[in-house]
Amino acid sequence: xxxxxxxxxxxxxxxxxxxxxxxxxxxxxxxxxxxxxxxxxxxxxxxxxxxxxxxxxxxxxxxxxxxxxxxxxxxxxxxxxxxxxxxxxxxxxxxxxxxxxxxxxxxxxxxxxxxxxxxxxxxxxxxxxxxxxxxxxxxxxxxxxxxxxxxxxxxxxxxxxxxxx
Numbered sequence: 092x093x094x095x096x097x098x099x100x101x102x103x104x105x106x107x108x109x110x111x112x113x114x115x116x117x118x119x120x121x122x123x124x125x126x127x128x129x130x131x132x133x134x135x136x137x138x139x140x141x142x143x144x145x146x147x148x149x150x151x152x153x154x155x156x157x158x159x160x161x162x163x164x165x166x167x168x169x170x171x172x173x174x175x176x177x178x179x180x181x182x183x184x185x186x187x188x189x190x191x192x193x194x195x196x197x198x199x200x201x202x203x204x205x206x207x208x209x210x211x212x213x214x215x216x217x218x219x220x221x222x223x224x225x226x227x228x229x230x231x232x233x234x235x236x237x238x239x240x241x242x243x244x245x246x247x248x249x250x251x252x253x254x255x256x
Contacts, residue, residue: 099157114178133175161185210249
């Protein structure tokens, strides 16, 4: 691989900082790697300086902006494996807010989601939404079935809430 494939300039800070495909942010003047700090949500951040002003940036976003094309202008950067600290280029993708939420729900990253089982198949889903998508149904209708304690069906199925792991 060429250097340009491994390291790129930070968008908006082209003369000052670069990022590599492994999630490192480098000060181009001092040639030193910046220390990354994690916010309360688990995202790595760095402080970038320009024109005497400082601004905090999320590392995963800097990497996505530098390396990953975004032809549909999607506003969010999703961690494919769900690990917010795993900021390598092959673990990042652009996403819409809905795509990001669906991914979090489907992978069990949203802890408040209700886990549900389709009684007839025994299949367990991490959310009402992921279950609804799988059966071609509606999450609200599944929720109503759960409130009726299994006396009603949706799309020919009965549902039961499952304890979270």
